[in-house]
Amino acid sequence: MSSRYRCDACGNLTRFNVTVTRRTAEFHHFSVGGDLEVEDQELLSEKIETVQCRWCGAEAAELTAESAL
Numbered sequence: 001m002s003s004r005y006r007c008d009a010c011g012n013l014t015r016f017n018v019t020v021t022r023r024t025a026e027f028h029h030f031s032v033g034g035d036l037e038v039e040d041q042e043l044l045s046e047k048i049e050t051v052q053c054r055w056c057g058a059e060a061a062e063l064t065a066e067s068a069l
Contacts, residue, residue, distance in 0.1 A: 007053040015054035021047045 005016050027040040052059055 005051060007056065007058050009058040010053060010056040012053050012055045017050075017052040017054055019049040019051075021049055 004013065006013050007016075022043060023045040025042045025044055026038050029037045029039050031037070050059070
């Protein structure tokens with residue numbers, strides 16, 4: 001189930017500044033030349049820290065998450 005944001009202050013549905021903290025486990029493969037390629041990535045946890053409306057600057061307390069249809 002995904003959600004989408006709607007700003008209660010101005011009605012914005014499309015533009016938000018979102019700060020997210022993600023914890024992952026990754027397999028890093030370095031070439032002989034030292035170039036990194038991440039070949040496997042598993043998301044262990046994800047936490048949305050803040051959500052702010054880009055249009056009016058409203059903070060998360062004034063935003064509502066709506067279930068996507």
